[in-house]
Structures are given as structure tokens and as C-alpha cells.
Amino acid sequence: MRPVLFFAATLACALPASALNVVFILADDLGYGELGCFGQEKIHTPNIDRLAKEGTKLTHHYSGAPVCAPARCTLMTGKHLGHAEIRGNRQAKVSFPQFKEGQHPISADIATLPAAFQKAGYATAAIGKWGLGPAGSTGDPNKHGFDLFFGYNCQAVAHSYYPRFLWRNGEQVEINPTPIPGNAKQPEGDVKAETWIGKTYAPDLMVKEAREFISSNKAKPFFLYLAFIEPHVAIHPPLDRLDEYPKEWDTTPYRGEKGYVPHPRPHAAYAAMISDLDRHVGAVREALEKAGVLDETLIVFTSDNGATHDVGGADTKFFNSVGELNGRKGSVYEGGLRVPTLVRLPGKVRAGAENATPGFFPDWFPTLCAATGLKAPDGLDGLNLWPALTSDAKVERAKPMLWVFPEYGGQVAVRLGDFKVIRTNLNRKKPGPWQVFDIAKDPNETTDVSAAHPELIEQAAEILKREATPNEIFPVKIPGAGA
Template sequence: MRFLFAPASVVFCFMLAVLDTPFLHGEVAEGWMDGIRPNIVFILADDLGYGELGCFGQQKIKTPNLDRLASQGMRLTQHYSGAPVCAPARCVLMSGQHLGHAEIRGNRDSGNGRKFPGQWPITDELVTIAEVLKAAGYSTGGFGKWGLGPTDSSGGPNRQGFDRFFGYNCQRNAHSYYPPFLDSDEEQETINQNPVPGHLKQPTGEVIADDFRGEVYAPDRILAEAVDWLGKNKENPFFLYLPFVEPHVSMQPPQEWIDRYPASWDEENGVYRGENGYLPHPRPRAAYAAMLSDLDEHVGTILDRLDDYGLSENTLVVFTSDNGPTHGGRNFRFHIGGAACTFFDSAGGLKGYKGSCYEGGLRVPCIVRWPGKVQPGSTSSMPSYFPDWFATFTTISGGEAPAHQRCDGVDLSPELIGQGTPDRERPLMWEFAGYGGVFAIRDGEWKAVRRRTKGKKPADWELYHLATDPNESTDVAGLHPEMVERLATQFSNERTAEPDFPQPLLDD
């Protein structure tokens, strides 16, 4: 078992990347960028589906700020998360390692005995992108949901390269938007004297939204801290990581946004009483849309501050999501928490939801704005995923990759600035330890998925040709056994065992 509560990260020395590192080291990057290092803002939504933004085809929910961001930059239409649930996706993002190499391969609590203990921690030896950027001279701030280890463990954000962190360290504390406290660096700041638990039911009686609201709405408090930090660090290169918590249920959005959506939506489908987990709500469809619009408004606030400070022209902004939209529950009229993912076609027609390694669980909206570099209103259909951001940010910052840590991504900057699509020598892959165990691998136009990998009767490999069947409607494994064998072999060869997240099918 990994030692959970290590001291602060050991001092490590970055070395020049070895020759087979799949991206450029600092000297090359500096010459390519003419010595100008951009600020980096990375905004990560929580459980936002591929089809939930106007710029990705949403017809009902209002997302004007993100639609504007897309018009000013590039939409990546085949971008994938690192995992189909929260913690492992964030590990992949921070480490640049896919799920076959990542330290965290599923949601798992650290088990340190607290009410909100935090998740299984990444180790002291792991080098995060925040550490790379900090070593390159960037100020580093994280505001939102962490999920990679309690503050006093090796995985705490302040011990993994962040100068400042404010938000939810523990994912379970983030189940309520009116929690008892938020984490401020390695301390806890009480924000609600009368917090609202994230899991309640109301089987009978009138459901009133205000009954599930407290004094301080955490997303607004987190945003205020992020804006304050941005103002204090605007004179130097900075990395602003914003893992916002919306639209992850519970549904507790501001009433003003709920009131902007039609009452007829919920007259048709009825009140949600908490039967699929999380909190009840009288207008669940409007509330779900309101969460997305509130998220959009927070993104707009960050973009406005960049404009106010004259930083937009030299700031790379990335917006994406940690996985697909939440899946269904026992009451078929609602998804988990009362979410209206069917009504809004949240997965954008793709197969599967959160927790699935089908396209709907992994493919996420992604927008990149970089004035003067990225063509406004452009799109990229290059398959890309979370490990690529480690490589990309290392390159454009003039940072140096850790020689001891294999990075599985490719530098996306040539694709972003229109200088050609980079070659990807290794397939995209996912080894997920949750939901019974799921494997997935994509190489070119082909994708293979294997479910129930931790069960007594693992499913066979499924095969999909995404170029002709992006919705994964037809399993063609029986027609192409040679392709199945090739991808299965690639998967086995492209992974290492992780004892904290075992896969009996491959590790025995």
C-alpha cells in the first residue's frame, strides 16, 4: 500500500528530456515562441456532456460565454478525458500519463478517518504539470475540486506544485454546493454555519428549493478567490487551474437562473424527490440547465478579468470537462441526482454516460483560445486527450519534462496554430478500475472496449469503426478478429500494473 501521509514533496531536479520524449524541451520551445511565454488558464467542468454547450449543438441551455469563446478560438471535436470519472481523470491531466500508467485509476477514498477524508493520494515522486510550470517560473493557482489526496498527504495540491489552492479537496465534500467548509491551502475555512448535506430525500410534501440552500454558495466563493488571485499575479506568467464543480449534482443553482427557463419543462416531467440520490428539486430540468448557465457565467467572469487586465492576447485558455454527463438511475424519468441528460441530449448522440468508456463517457467538449495563434472559429478533428496537455503546456512554457516520468501525450501546439497535425506513435487508452472494470483503446479510426474486466465472467472485446460509426452502434469484432487481436495486444503491452488499483484479468 502506498504511504499516504508523506511530508512535502522532495526537491527534484528537472533534466533535459530524453530523446524519445514525445515533445520538445524548453530551449526549442523558447525559440519557437520567440521567448514569449503565454499565461495558461485551464477550466475544467465537472460531468459536462459533449452536447451540453450551444457551440457543440445544444438547443435548450444558454451558454453565451462559452459560445463566444468558441467563436474566438478552436473547437476540438474529438477530444477525450483521461478517465470516465473524476479522480482518475484529474490524475491523468496532472501527470500526463494515461490510465494504463497513472497512479490513480478509479475513485477511491484515502480512508484517513475524517468525515471528508479526500481521495487516494498521488505520490511525492509523481511530477505534476503544476510542478513543471512552477519550475519554469510560473505562478500556480488552483480553484475548485482537487480529488488527488488530502491536504496533509503527498497528494495535497500545495505539495504538488500549486502556490495557492482554494476549493474542495475531497470530492465527497463537493456533493453539496453549501458545504460546511472549503479548503484554503492546508487549512479549512468554514463557509456555512448551517451546511446542507448533499444526499437527502423528500418522499412526500412540497419540495422547496430554498430548503436545500445555505448561506454561502461555494461556486461563487471559489470564483471570488480565483479572481482575487488572478489580480495579484497578473504581472508574471501564471497557470490558473479552474476545476469548477458544476454541473455535478446536487442541483442547488441560483434561483435567478432557474427562473429564466420554461416552467413547462418541469410541468411535463414532475418534481424530483431524491430517489436517484443527491438532493430533491421542484424543477429539475430548469435546475440542471441553470447549473450550466451559472458555470457559463463564471467562465465569462474569468474572460472579462483577462480583458480588464490586458492579458487576453497573451493567454492560452482551455475549457473542457472531466468526463461525460451523469448516467441514469432507478427512476427512469431522471438521471442520477435528477439530472435531465436525456431531455437535453447531454451526450450529443454518443453512446454511454459517465462511468462508461464508450464515447459518451469519454468524449468531452473542448475549446481553445489563443489570440494570434489559434484561428478564430476553427475546428480540429484530431483525436486528442488529457495526457496531451502536459506535453503541450511543457512546450509552450519553456519548461522541461521530468526524465524519470514517462509522458503519454503529444504536443498539440502545431495542431492548434495550424502548423500541421502531430504524429501520435502510441494509441489512446484507458484502464478504468471502477464500474466493474473497463478497458478501452483507440488507434486511428478503430476503438475497442472491454467491460466487466474485474468480474468472474469478463465481457469479450467489442470493436467499433469510429469513422463510419461514431455512435458505436454496431460491434464489428466478429468481422475483424485480426484488429481485435492487434488492439488487445497493444493494450496489454501499453500498460503497467498498479497494485492500488488491480486488474486481475491482466495482473495475475
């Protein structure tokens, strides 16, 4: 067992003698059905599947939002979308023209999960995609608890796997003198994969950085947030990873007609991206094992939202990317919100188990604090799931899971026990009707039972009225039960 070192002069509070490391791995647009352990039959994910065998699979876990930036905000702050500062994918330059890239920033004084770990004396790092404010803004990751940030600050830049630069803290590090764009079209001619390959593949650098962080901090507790960019399009896997999948899968090239870059073998390339994500997970596991801290590290794996739409060459029907769930990214239906989630910690979290406890991203702030013996701040919207993850204990949720999402027409959803109440198109001239689904009996949301449950609509409307604070930057019209 590796020793835990204590430096009284620098620690804001004493760490417990059994201080755990935490590695939180976040995939990007990975659908509920795109891993072998969640039913995928075509794509190879042996390393992630191994996490499922050694840990617990959460079968009813939800993102905090159906798109990138607000999902990450709910994860980092423990606030649901009714209270979150960031509720959509707004670019920073809309309100702050001095910034040329990055998303609308979180405020300077907001409490964050990494800041809680940093204050407790943990070494902290964020490697991958940030999306909560440009470098130098109030949302700069180094201002919110991360000793090290390495990767993409801006989600739009992350559409390319061969960008000109990545960020190391507040400095740009050039990695591709000739970058490859994330969007292009080729209406005619022979589509060649090598046309869209650059000198340096950004994910490889991020994995290298993660391994070095683990090695450098093995003698003290650390919190490592790995926000990998796979399998978000563009489809950009290295050439040597394509032949893992059959050429027969692809008879027609993708020419960029639905955004992002062309590819001659879009099915094989998309699968290769997920298998590459799986290799990243394997490399991180290997680094933890080599450092001698694998079984002293709580590993969480999940995705920021549901599977992408069929854009950029992606084909979610071919891969059955969300299983039989309804909806995709950007939707508050199950396919947009329910995400594949795994938790591993030998001796605490049961191996080879499934856990159907409903949970969502705001829960991770209090849960990780409980797991590591830290005190969570007051006022969080999340629930501590640690008792449910480590025993058969049932946890009672004081606040329901809810989503207040201004984009894709404006949508709200509330989970009430086994039921989910939804309303869409709230920011359009003709809002959709209230819908109610029995998720326990109808996870595919095929049968609207709102006529039989008007009381659930009234309850959901009252909860939304109470819990959804106004947000001028990300507005949603919250309807009453009879509206």
C-alpha cells in the same frame, strides 16, 4: 502588452520573453452535447460559445478516464490509465484511516504539470475541486506545484454547493455554519428549492478567488487551474437563476429518490447550473481583459468526463446531453469519454475553427509545455498537440490512446486510428466480449465490427499487455485476444 518580470535568484530556469499565461478550465460531468457550440439547443452558454468563435473546437478530444479522480490524475501527470497511480474514485480513508475526507493520494515524488510551471517561475493556483489527496497527505495540492489552493479537496464534499467549509491551502475556511447536505430525500410534501439553499454559494467564492489571483499576478506569467464543480449533482443553483428557464419544463418535482437532494424544478435547475458555469467563464474572461492579459493567455476549456447518469434529478435524454453518443460517465464508450473542448489564443490558435485531431488528457502536459516554451519531463504518455492546434500539421502518436478502468465492472479501451477496441465487465464473473467500432463512420458505436477485424483485437490486447502496469489498489484483469 504587459511586461514579463524576471527574478534570476528565484527562477529555476529562464522564461521566454513572450511567456504566456495559461488558464485551464475543467467542468465537472459536462456532457459532449451540453454546450451551444456543441449542439445544445435548450441551455444558454453564450460565454463558452464565444470561446468557440474566438478559438478552436476540438471535436475528438477525450478525458483520460470516465470518472473524476483518475481523469484529474491523467491531466496532472501526463500518464494514461495504464500507468497512472490513480485509476478510480477510491477514498483516502480506505488505506489511510487518519484522513476523514479526500481521495487516494498521488505519491510525493510524482512529476506534475503545475510543478513544471512553478519550477519555471510561474505563479500557480488551483481553484475548485482537487480529488488527488487530502490536505497533509502526499497528494496535497500545495506539494505538487500550486502556490495557492482554494476550494474542495474532497469530491464527496463537493456534492454540496453549500458545504460547511472550503480549503485555503492547508486550512479549512468556514463558509456555511449550517451546511446543506449533498444527499437527502423528501418522499412526501411540497418540495421547495429554498429548503436546500445555504448562506454562501461556494462557486461564487471560487470565482472571486480566481479574479483576485489574475489581478494580483497580471505583471508576471501565471498558470491557473480552475476545476469548477458544475454541473455535477446535487442540483443546487441559487434561486434567482431558476427563472432563466421555462416553468413548463417541470411538471413533477424530484424527491431525491435517485440520490442527492430534492428539487421542485429539476430540468430548469440543471440547466441553470450549466448557465452558471458559463457565467463563471465569462467572469474569468472579464478579469483577464481587465488585467490587460486576455490575448496573452492561453485558455483551455474542457470537462473531466462525460455527462452524468440520470441521477440526482438530471435528465440527459431531455437535454440530449451527449448528442448521439453511446454511454455516460463511468463508461469507456464515447459518451463517457469524449468531452467538449475549446482552445483560445489569438494569433496562434485559429478562430472559429474545428479540429478533429484525436487527443486525450495526458496530451495536455506536453502540449502546454510546448505552448509556453517549457521543457516537458521524459516518460510522459501524452502527445504534443501544439503543432496540430496552431497549423495544419498532422501529429503522429507514438503511443495509442488507451484506458484501463477498474470501476463499473472493469473496462479497457484502445483507440487505433479510426477504430476503438473495447472490453467491459472484466472484473466480473462473466466478462463481456471484445468489441470494435469504426469511430469515423459510427461515432455512436452502434455496430460492432469485431468479426471483420480480429487483427485489431490482437493489436489492442498486445498494447494493453505492454502498457498496463499492475496496480494493486486499482486492479483490472487484462485479457488476451482469445480470452
